[in-house]
Amino acid sequence: MTDEHYMQLALQEAQKAFEKDEVPIGAILVMQDKIIARAHNQVELLNDSTAHAEILALTTAFNFLGSKYLPEACLYVTVEPCLMCSGALYWSKIGRIVFGAADDKNSYRRCTGKNNPFHPKTIIAGAVLANECAALMKAFFQAKR
Numbered sequence: 001m002t003d004e005h006y007m008q009l010a011l012q013e014a015q016k017a018f019e020k021d022e023v024p025i026g027a028i029l030v031m032q033d034k035i036i037a038r039a040h041n042q043v044e045l046l047n048d049s050t051a052h053a054e055i056l057a058l059t060t061a062f063n064f065l066g067s068k069y070l071p072e073a074c075l076y077v078t079v080e081p082c083l084m085c086s087g088a089l090y091w092s093k094i095g096r097i098v099f100g101a102a103d104d105k106n107s108y109r110r111c112t113g114k115n116n117p118f119h120p121k122t123i124i125a126g127a128v129l130a131n132e133c134a135a136l137m138k139a140f141f142q143a144k145r
Contacts, residue, residue, distance in 0.1 A: 006076040007129045013040040014078045027053035029061045031073040037061040054085035069093045078133040080107040086117040096123045100133030
């Protein structure tokens with residue numbers, strides 16, 4: 001499977017969030033070509049500012065595997081992770097992170113500059129289906145105005 005395939009699945013999760021009036025971010029966690037977790041933002045539903053797609057996907061994966069580390073896993077997330085999610089991803093020792101749209105306003109880069117907040121062995125790739133991921137976010141926030 002390709003990065004684009006898994007990002008399409010993450011976009012499906014983001015669409016679920018959009019339909020529930022949540023910020024449309026979706027995440028898929030993959031290990032050995034198998035999806036071990038999928039999630040979308042549920043901040044409003046759970047009344048929990050930490051209920052980001054990445055955090056929910058990590059928790060599901062930890063429970064599924066019975067492990068607190070994910071060095072062989074890859075996270076596909078539709079928008080670049082925020083600083084909070086980056087911290088959780090750091091502690092998970094995740095092997096790879098693939099994001100869709102950049103987020104200059106709320107991403108980890110806003111607080112860390114060029115410093116990498118992820119585990120030193122984590123590989124980061126961006127701009128996979130970036131236009132599609134960004135379009136969903138733009139549609140959501142335009143509808144809010």
